[in-house]
Amino acid sequence: MAEMMASEKQPDVLFWVGCAGSFDDRAKKITRAFVKILNKVGINFAVLGTEESCTGDPAKRAGNEFLFQMQAMTNIQVLNGYEIKKIVTTCPHCFNTIKNEYPELGGNYEVKHHTEFLQELINDGKLTIEGGSFNGKKITFHDPCYLGRANNVYEAPRLLLEKLDAELVEMKRCKSNGLCCGAGGAQMFKEAEKGDKEINIERTEEAIALKPDIIATGCPFCMTMMSDGIKLKDKETEVKVLDVAELIVQANKL
Numbered sequence: 001m002a003e004m005m006a007s008e009k010q011p012d013v014l015f016w017v018g019c020a021g022s023f024d025d026r027a028k029k030i031t032r033a034f035v036k037i038l039n040k041v042g043i044n045f046a047v048l049g050t051e052e053s054c055t056g057d058p059a060k061r062a063g064n065e066f067l068f069q070m071q072a073m074t075n076i077q078v079l080n081g082y083e084i085k086k087i088v089t090t091c092p093h094c095f096n097t098i099k100n101e102y103p104e105l106g107g108n109y110e111v112k113h114h115t116e117f118l119q120e121l122i123n124d125g126k127l128t129i130e131g132g133s134f135n136g137k138k139i140t141f142h143d144p145c146y147l148g149r150a151n152n153v154y155e156a157p158r159l160l161l162e163k164l165d166a167e168l169v170e171m172k173r174c175k176s177n178g179l180c181c182g183a184g185g186a187q188m189f190k191e192a193e194k195g196d197k198e199i200n201i202e203r204t205e206e207a208i209a210l211k212p213d214i215i216a217t218g219c220p221f222c223m224t225m226m227s228d229g230i231k232l233k234d235k236e237t238e239v240k241v242l243d244v245a246e247l248i249v250q251a252n253k254l
Contacts, residue, residue, distance in 0.1 A: 001046040001082050011046035013117075014084045016098065018091040019054050020220035026227065027220035030090050033245040034114050036254045041126045045088075051078050055097040062186040069105065072097075076107035090114045090245065092146035092219045093184070099151070113147055115157040115218050115244050122163070130252050131165035137213040139166045139247075142203065142226060143178035144219035157218050157244050164251055166214075171206045179203050181225035188221055204229025208239065215241045 020027040038045050056071035087109050089095050099111035121127035139161055147153045154175045161168050173179040182199030207215045215226050227241045
């Protein structure tokens with residue numbers, strides 16, 4: 001973004017990579033997949049690079065409002081300094097925080113989750129998804145809490161998956177009745193409390209019961225939790241956990 005600003009250019013959209021998309025090895029693959037699609041369709045985008053900091057979501061969910069506001073204000077200053085209008089992110093936590101919690105601190109932007117953004121590209125005729133490579137495959141979509149229940153985005157990811165020519169099967173608990181993967185609300189960063197079973201195992205079992213070839217998700221936290229569940233159940237060879245963007249890249253052979 002700094003380089004773009006120096007040459008007096010403005011991006012169509014700012015891609016907010018997020019902590020997971022920047023540092024987590026598995027989530028980096030989602031970042032790369034999404035960028036491949038953006039480059040393929042010729043979207044003029046920028047990233048903040050080292051100027052991007054954590055949105056403050058984990059701090060806020062863990063109850064540290066002071067730290068959240070410090071992190072948020074730092075980011076808002078940077079974004080407003082670059083006159084950013086539109087933001088897209090592959091992380092529902094970043095999406096929810098910037099969209100719903102930054103406005104009261106002076107950060108007003110049009111914020112899209114990458115599944116919404118990709119669906120818009122299809123609607124505008126800029127992106128087509130090649131069907132065929134997932135023909136005969138069974139896919140179930142796990143709704144991320146901060147995408148689904150928090151922001152009512154249920155259709156965009158499913159419409160994208162339907163274009164893959166695969167069989168889309170729903171878990172019993174889906175959409176507004178979806179079950180959390182167990183990582184939201186800063187639970188990702190703390191030890192489990194006493195109980196009979198981890199939430200991600202419960203959720204993985206629900207998915208496995210459908211005998212899917214692929215569990216699709218749209219969140220790096222959910223990706224970690226569902227992948228861990230699949231490993232624990234020794235189903236890694238049978239069931240793949242993939243982000244919607246990764247599935248599109250595979251379908252279009254990008």
